[in-house]
Amino acid sequence: MNILILGGGGVLGQKLALKLAANPTLKGQAITQVTLADVVDPPKIDAPFPVQTVTCDIADAASVAKCVTAQTDVIYLLAAIVSAHAEEDFDAGMNINLFGTYNVLERCRVLGIVPTVVFSSSIAIYGGEAQDPLGDHSYPNPQTSYGMQKAAGEMLINDYSRKGFIDGRAFRLPTVSVRPGKPNRAASSFMSSILREPLNGQDAICPVEADFLHYYISPRRCVENLVKGAELNAADIGQNRVMQMPGKTWSIAQVIEAMTAVAGTDPAKLIRWDPQPDIKRIVSGWRWDIHADKALRLGLKADDTFEDNIRYYLEDDKHTA
Amino acid sequence: MNILILGGGGVLGQKLALKLAANPTLKGQAITQVTLADVVDPPKIDAPFPVQTVTCDIADAASVAKCVTAQTDVIYLLAAIVSAHAEEDFDAGMNINLFGTYNVLERCRVLGIVPTVVFSSSIAIYGGEAQDPLGDHSYPNPQTSYGMQKAAGEMLINDYSRKGFIDGRAFRLPTVSVRPGKPNRAASSFMSSILREPLNGQDAICPVEADFLHYYISPRRCVENLVKGAELNAADIGQNRVMQMPGKTWSIAQVIEAMTAVAGTDPAKLIRWDPQPDIKRIVSGWRWDIHADKALRLGLKADDTFEDNIRYYLEDDKHTA
Numbered sequence A, B: 001m002n003i004l005i006l007g008g009g010g011v012l013g014q015k016l017a018l019k020l021a022a023n024p025t026l027k028g029q030a031i032t033q034v035t036l037a038d039v040v041d042p043p044k045i046d047a048p049f050p051v052q053t054v055t056c057d058i059a060d061a062a063s064v065a066k067c068v069t070a071q072t073d074v075i076y077l078l079a080a081i082v083s084a085h086a087e088e089d090f091d092a093g094m095n096i097n098l099f100g101t102y103n104v105l106e107r108c109r110v111l112g113i114v115p116t117v118v119f120s121s122s123i124a125i126y127g128g129e130a131q132d133p134l135g136d137h138s139y140p141n142p143q144t145s146y147g148m149q150k151a152a153g154e155m156l157i158n159d160y161s162r163k164g165f166i167d168g169r170a171f172r173l174p175t176v177s178v179r180p181g182k183p184n185r186a187a188s189s190f191m192s193s194i195l196r197e198p199l200n201g202q203d204a205i206c207p208v209e210a211d212f213l214h215y216y217i218s219p220r221r222c223v224e225n226l227v228k229g230a231e232l233n234a235a236d237i238g239q240n241r242v243m244q245m246p247g248k249t250w251s252i253a254q255v256i257e258a259m260t261a262v263a264g265t266d267p268a269k270l271i272r273w274d275p276q277p278d279i280k281r282i283v284s285g286w287r288w289d290i291h292a293d294k295a296l297r298l299g300l301k302a303d304d305t306f307e308d309n310i311r312y313y314l315e316d317d318k319h320t321a
Helices: A013-020 A063-066 A082-088 A090-111 A146-160 A189-199 A219-231 A252-265 A278-284 A293-297 A306-316 B011-020 B061-067 B083-088 B092-111 B145-164 B189-200 B219-231 B254-261 B277-284 B291-295 B305-314
Strands: A002-006 A032-038 A051-053 A072-079 A114-120 A167-173 A204-206 A213-217 A242-244 A248-251 A271-273 B002-006 B033-038 B051-055 B074-077 B116-122 B167-173 B204-206 B213-217 B240-244 B248-251 B269-275
Touching: A002 A013, A013 A032, A013 A219, A032 B219, A051 A063, A072 A090, A072 A219, A082 A090, A082 A146, A082 A189, A082 A278, A090 A114, A090 B092, A114 A146, A114 A219, A146 A167, A146 A242, A146 A271, A146 B116, A146 B145, A167 A219, A167 A252, A189 A213, A189 A252, A189 A278, A189 A306, A189 B011, A204 B248, A213 A219, A219 A306, A242 A248, A242 A293, A248 A252, A278 B051, A306 B248, B002 B011, B011 B033, B011 B074, B011 B219, B051 B061, B083 B145, B092 B145, B092 B254, B116 B145, B116 B219, B145 B167, B145 B240, B167 B219, B189 B204, B189 B254, B189 B305, B213 B219, B240 B291, B248 B254, B254 B305
Parallel strands: A002 A032, A002 A072, A032 A051, A072 A114, A114 A167, A167 A242, A204 A271, B002 B033, B002 B074, B033 B051, B074 B116, B116 B167, B167 B240, B204 B269
Antiparallel strands: A213 A248, B213 B248
């Protein structure tokens, strides 16, 4: 089982590689190689199988051709320009999120290898006039270019699968929290930083009100779902390869309460409340009443409580901060 | 009002130009020029304003740059690789239907002209697991590459409009019947030829059963809606620029009865019933329980009876057969 992780230098890409290293089989077969590809050379990880790291710009078809080879069995397509970044830099978002996705799928078609392709879509595809609740078959009505690019990517995954060019599966990821590392250019970045920074004894800014509701998953559970996602039988998924990844809805107040329950009362005191109109404009187009019927039926899971999300951060990531 | 019709050599492009010539204003302003652009030089039409014809391959950004200029006020983006053709030739469909649409929108963005762009989408975006009835906000779940490309085009129209790069409006066209001319490579081509050929004293083949239901519009009414579509106020359309164009659902038996009611009993005798699995496989993924709430509210219209569709063909097109 030869696995390529595009976006292999990112938080999910790295955690996915570590998960595969800890349990080195996929789809019932031994993993023979993992390739971590990203725009900058990704950190290598320790694993019982060979790990290759390569630089790859998916916006460039020639670069993709070097990563996706006749030996590739499974592709995780996690590389993306995130929401606020794609909103500021329209070209970058189009080139990576839309044309990059096309380049990867097209390379698979040309090679004729029909790999399993796991595509990370996003709850940012929902929004606008579409009615709550939202789920697997809701109208994609993105309010950002990032959401549009992901929604178009879903359609490519479906059509390339229907045509037999790939064996695709696309999951609309909830917002991943607590995300380790530094704040990124996702508009949702604060949903991790208001927890992560205080847990590390640092100040954080909360740009929305305490009653702001959002749909979350922990990195640990997300990676478990990505592994499971590759292992699903195509026949069980059916004609439509796109589905919501399970998450749970919490208010800002609830995630802070969870932090306090796990880590005591000090961290929450480090949050400064400072409403920011630009962030609010983007995130208020997002939805929280989201249902993941198909994925739950297929065995993917949400976190049980947000206290778990806090604990996973402390166990898996705090030492890296 | 300087109008560019991409796909100006096609049935709808030509009829739209003739309609504009007969009533040479759009959005309350005099039409100063119409440019008919297509992959082969389009037939010129008589009009009270200058009519330019140009060859343009929208898959080629340089070719698009020659047609879309700083003077362009309104763009009708009707050029497309139709359903069965896009299914056979995946590259052609992607290059024209998806990347061609992108090239046109991108040219508008680079020029900064914010033209009104009227995009022809299709009921082929519906299908698969999505539930009936279908309408403006139904999940696009195309069962053909053509449908996928149109659904992705809708998203581009919405996002480019949201960003202020264009003033877009996209209409999911019902199957246009009775379409004049020769059969084309749309899987729906028989829905015109079983009427058109018999009305001209020629044999025709019906590849589906008499109870096959489908959602139709006449070319005359479709063009009226395309004119109206350009004239709608952006504020009235709202955030989502995509909507179903009104049509009506008829069975094959009903459209043949309508032909008989208008033209007597002879034409129907020229239809040979010959079920064709390839056509049936494509068209059975299409939907007929479609509702055009938004467009109807905005003043677009369906045909009253299919007898009108037959009469319009006899009045507008039979002489060209």
